[in-house]
Amino acid sequence: MKAPKSYFSILCAGAAMTCIAGAQTTQSYADAVGEIATPGSGPHIDITSVNVTVNAAATDITFRINLAGSPLDSGQNWGKYLVGIRSGGNGTATGNGWVRPINFTPGMTHWIGTWADAGGDTCGGQVWTYSSGWSTTSTPTVTKDATGVIITSPVTALGLIPGETFAFDVYTSGGGSNDGAVDALSSPTTSISNWGDTFTTAALGSSPRPALKFTMPGTLTFVDWSADNANNGTANEDFDNDGVTNGVEYFMGEISSSFRSNPPSGRRGRHLAA
Numbered sequence: 001m002k003a004p005k006s007y008f009s010i011l012c013a014g015a016a017m018t019c020i021a022g023a024q025t026t027q028s029y030a031d032a033v034g035e036i037a038t039p040g041s042g043p044h045i046d047i048t049s050v051n052v053t054v055n056a057a058a059t060d061i062t063f064r065i066n067l068a069g070s071p072l073d074s075g076q077n078w079g080k081y082l083v084g085i086r087s088g089g090n091g092t093a094t095g096n097g098w099v100r101p102i103n104f105t106p107g108m109t110h111w112i113g114t115w116a117d118a119g120g121d122t123c124g125g126q127v128w129t130y131s132s133g134w135s136t137t138s139t140p141t142v143t144k145d146a147t148g149v150i151i152t153s154p155v156t157a158l159g160l161i162p163g164e165t166f167a168f169d170v171y172t173s174g175g176g177s178n179d180g181a182v183d184a185l186s187s188p189t190t191s192i193s194n195w196g197d198t199f200t201t202a203a204l205g206s207s208p209r210p211a212l213k214f215t216m217p218g219t220l221t222f223v224d225w226s227a228d229n230a231n232n233g234t235a236n237e238d239f240d241n242d243g244v245t246n247g248v249e250y251f252m253g254e255i256s257s258s259f260r261s262n263p264p265s266g267r268r269g270r271h272l273a274a
């Protein structure tokens with residue numbers, strides 16, 4: 001099937017108009033409570049839920065990690081709060097920016113490592129980016145209150161673009177360099193039993209412990225879609241030779257698959273290779 005040029009132009013015009021709307025976007029993800037099992041851990045590293053929010057201007061993304069115990073309390077001020085993300089590129093399925101025993105099967109491209117440590121109010125963090133190796137690339141804003149830790153980063157520091165669906169997981173840990181994922185948002189059951197045990201987040205839709213996903217507000221442009229799915233091919237080309245042009249696949253939200261006659265009406269997702 002080949003789309004007439006005029007048809008594709010009309011589709012793109014419609015998609016562009018949806019970019020104009022702007023409103024804060026929030027999604028909440030629940031976790032179990034009381035499932036952590038490492039000796040000496042506390043409720044301040046037991047995730048109860050995570051709220052992911054993109055502000056109305058779509059410039060910043062916030063991960064609010066809600067906890068079973070206050071990270072302000074004496075003796076509960078040493079937690080590490082970590083986010084693994086796959087945005088765009090290939091990433092790595094093994095390891096992370098802090099070399100903790102945590103693997104991310106979808107392929108981790110960005111790692112946010114933060115601490116909410118001593119002194120009651122001392123917080124900080126790092127954004128790491130993977131490109132054949134890990135390097136620190138940005139500094140997130142990190143604060144804490146009686147119910148959780150709040151991490152905010154520019155979306156650009158995480159490579160996130162309008163309309164992109166990305167995979168992620170949130171972990172808590174301790175101060176030891178080999179401490180693992182004491183709690184993981186992806187796991188409603190005990191994630192690790194010993195501090196140094198390895199934890200692995202599975203692919204989206206896989207099991208057990210599949211990665212979570214979030215879709216950025218806005219519309220994925222054809223250029224970005226083509227970069228991820230069609231080797232930067234034009235709308236009239238057919239990258240995967242399935243008889244459906246790149247332009248029609250983009251509009252239908254196709255990921256290198258056969259034509260779907262009943263496409264979703266919502267946003268189309270950036271390719272998330274398993």
Ligand SMILES: [Ca+2]
Nearest residue numbers: 031032046047
């Ligand atoms: Ca939990």
Ligand SMILES: [Ca+2]
Nearest residue numbers: 031184187188
């Ligand atoms: Ca959990």
Ligand SMILES: [Ca+2]
Nearest residue numbers: 238240242244
């Ligand atoms: Ca095709």
